[in-house]
Amino acid sequence: MGWMESIGEAITYIEKNLTEDLTVDDIAKHVCISPFYFQRGFAMLCGFTVAEYIRKRRLSLAGNDLIYSEQKIIDIALKYGYDSPDSFTKAFLRFHNVTPTAVRKEGALVKSFAPLKVKFSLKGGYTMDYKIIDKDAFTVMGLSRTFKYESAAVDVPKLWQEYFNSGKDRVVCGLYGINMDLEMGGNEFSYMIADNYIPTLEVPEGFITRVIPKHTWAVFPCVGPSAKTIQEINEKIFTEWLPNNKNYEIAEGYNIEMYEDPTKYPNGVEDENYYGEIWIPVRKK
Numbered sequence: 536m537g538w539m540e541s542i543g544e545a546i547t548y549i550e551k552n553l554t555e556d557l558t559v560d561d562i563a564k565h566v567c568i569s570p571f572y573f574q575r576g577f578a579m580l581c582g583f584t585v586a587e588y589i590r591k592r593r594l595s596l597a598g599n600d601l602i603y604s605e606q607k608i609i610d611i612a613l614k615y616g617y618d619s620p621d622s623f624t625k626a627f628l629r630f631h632n633v634t635p636t637a638v639r640k641e642g643a644l645v646k647s648f649a650p651l652k653v654k655f656s657l658k659g660g661y662t663m664d665y666k667i668i669d670k671d672a673f674t675v676m677g678l679s680r681t682f683k684y685e686s687a688a689v690d691v692p693k694l695w696q697e698y699f700n701s702g703k704d705r706v707v708c709g710l711y712g713i714n715m716d717l718e719m720g721g722n723e724f725s726y727m728i729a730d731n732y733i734p735t736l737e738v739p740e741g742f743i744t745r746v747i748p749k750h751t752w753a754v755f756p757c758v759g760p761s762a763k764t765i766q767e768i769n770e771k772i773f774t775e776w777l778p779n780n781k782n783y784e785i786a787e788g789y790n791i792e793m794y795e796d797p798t799k800y801p802n803g804v805e806d807e808n809y810y811g812e813i814w815i816p817v818r819k820k
Contacts, residue, residue: 595645664755
């Protein structure tokens with residue numbers, strides 16, 4: 536089954552099971568893809584995480600049920616996976632901007648979130664530079680936080696901004712942005728802003744060290760304005776390079792971004808020649 540076919544089958548499976556317990560592991564197993572690989576690829580391709588898609592679809596259907604059925608609000612809440620009226624009301628209000636009671640009693644408007652439809656298009660023929668290297672284990676030092684995939688697109692850049700604003704870059708300049716999901720499943724991952732660790736230096740308060748294990752790495756150069764280029768290359772890795780690679784597959788839940796010193800470039804990280812890299816641990820199939 537190709538990548539696009541797998542996404543299409545996953546969406547069909549989700550739609551058939553929206554009133555059942557659904558996990559990323561269940562869906563990934565159904566389409567025979569590792570949870571980590573599936574979750575990253577789904578988010579890159581669809582624009583939101585698996586969990587976010589499921590939540591929006593359930594709340595959309597819950598709105599329909601409030602309008603077109605006589606089911607009690609608590610029964611609708613339980614039907615779509617909410618264990619209390621309060622948790623359902625809060626989620627419903629965030630999505631629809633009205634409460635379930637307002638919909639039922641006052642005829643308030645609700646939002647519709649339609650199922651995804653996979654359209655097949657001709658892709659490929661792309662040029663993507665990369666190299667395969669073997670690298671011994673190495674130790675990094677930095678600041679670590681845990682994020683949910685569904686809010687990472689906002690939370691990770693916010694962390695970097697807060698990091699630089701606080702002056703912590705004078706301690707750890709931020710050579711690496713390291714995404715770690717060692718279980719390769721679930722809805723959370725650890726993220727580090729880090730440098731190579733120098734053993735003779737004391738680890739400052741609030742910082743930690745982490746050993747990155749020995750791996751074979753696929754290294755992808757990223758040339759251009761940093762945020763845009765990193766995003767584009769990541770998308771190609773998970774939706775084109777990995778699915779179509781006959782020799783290598785992802786080996787462990789690391790995704791490392793390496794950033795050159797922006798002071799070397801006239802326009803910093805926004806410079807058209809700014810250089811970074813993405814490292815993905817791989818193993819032969």
